[in-house]
Amino acid sequence: MESEDAVSGLIDRFYEAALHPELWRETLEACARVFGAEGALMLPGPDAPLELACSPFLDAAIADGLGRGWLAHNPRVLRGIPAMRDPARVLTEQHIFSPRELDHLPFNAEYVNAHGLRHFAGCYLVPAGGRSLMLSLERAPRSGAFTPAEVEAMERVVPHLQRAGRLALRIAEARAGSTLEAFDLLRCAGLLLDGAGAVLRMNGRAAALMGAGLTVLQGALIAQHGPSNAALGRLIGSVLGGAVGPRRGSLGPVCRPVAVPRPVAPGALPAAPLLVHAAPLPGAAGDLFQQARAVLLIVDPAEAHPPAEGLLRELYGLTAAEGRLARMLGDGRDLGEAAVALGVAVSTARTQLKAVFAKTGTRRQAQLAVLLAGLGRGP
Structure with a gap:
């Protein structure tokens, strides 16, 4: 590890990145350097609608892990979350893997070790069970495992990093909320979706339209008309990159708006269908703490x-x-x-x-x- 001054400077960088999300990659690189690691990454829990980010050294390993599915069922996360009963604790590979598993468990043998890595030290940035965000420092075999003294030194820093993480979440939520407020000012019905396509928030105008052919069921926006519901699913999938999920690829083409018929009361004339448009949330792609990834806009053509x-x-x-x-x-x-x-x-x-x-x-x-x-x- 570097000096105490370097550690204090790193804490300041975490707070700065919370305010300016474009700084996270270089902040992770600085974190790896301060704690004597080859690389550092932030990875979400299995139920967290957040983005993964890493320092440049880990780019190839992360791309491989996402592309081949290693990170979809990451045993470090699946074993680590139950093991970290104390949210201020720092966990290493020695806490969740036996020596034999470090060499022979497929995740380690075929993925981690294949990329020249072996040892890690991880902690919570945002403790929330399966919806957590974690920080992991990665070392190659030549650098050796993290020692008890290094782990203890890291644990002294964890409370500061977690405060920065909570700040980053609050700022991201405020930015997303301002988008809905803007739609309110424009007299538009708007909903925010997370990376899995679930509805995070909606403004009052959108809430007033629920039941008029649209509803939210188990977190998902549903059209009561079957063909429209299928088209709505395709629309949401397109704006989230073609494959709905918290860790998707690049954005796909924008689909045409979906017309959603409204229920017709007996004896009444049918009203014009609602139109649902979708677009990526501006600025969301660069902020890994931003849970909202896309916006849906519901339009009444009659108005x-x-x-x-x-x-x-x-x-x-x-x-x-x-x-x-x-x-x-x-x-x-x-x-x-x-x-x-x-x-x-x-x-x-x-x-x-x-x-x-x-x-x-x-x-x-x-x-x-x-x-x-x-x-x-x-x-």
Whole structure:
């Protein structure tokens, strides 16, 4: 281990990363260096809707573990959570594996050892059973196992790291909550989904629509109309990367909005179906403490008009210029008219339109117009 000053500096870096999630990778690299490890990673418990992150040294090992399924049934996590009855404890491989298991258990023999690693020391960053987030320091055989003195020194630091972890969670929750507040201001019904597709939160407008063809059952948003429910599942799967799960790959293509019929009372005329749109939550991909990974927007077409630029920027990540152009096209103007109105060259407007297509998952102006017509529900 490095000096006490280095350990104090590391604690400060954890608090800084809690405020600025883009710093977690370099913070993990510093953590590994301070505690004499080759690498460090943060890994969620089996039920935690959080992201995994690691220092650069572990990139290849983590990619292999995710790709071949080793980390889906990680015995370190499955054995470690019951073993850490004291949330301030630091656990090593010696606490959960026998010497023979370190050499012959498939997870160790075929995965950990194959990547030139062997020893680890782990602790809770956020203690919550299966929904925990853990910090693990990784050592190669040449570096030797963590000694009792090193473990004791790490345990003195754990309370500080856990306070930083709780702070990071609260900040991530506040950021997600601000998205729902923005939808409220725009008079939109919004729901936040975690990485497994479960509903985390919804605003009051969304809650008021539950029962009108949509409901939340065991954490999942369900359409009461069978074909619409299947389409809704595909929509959610697409925005979470094609394979719904807490540790998914890159985002897949954006699916078309789903029309959900509303129940019709006897003798009443049928109302227009609700439209459900989905988009990745802006900024969520870079924050491993962010449980909310996507947003669903429920639109009543009977109340629709061209969407506000702020909504387009919030939902699809459009720039201000792209939002203005998209809204004009939604009003029925062609590209040349919009360019003149915006005071830009047609070539500039065409470049902006390509960016709008890419961000909204559309390919032609007609598709974009249909999307905006269904989405429109500005203030």
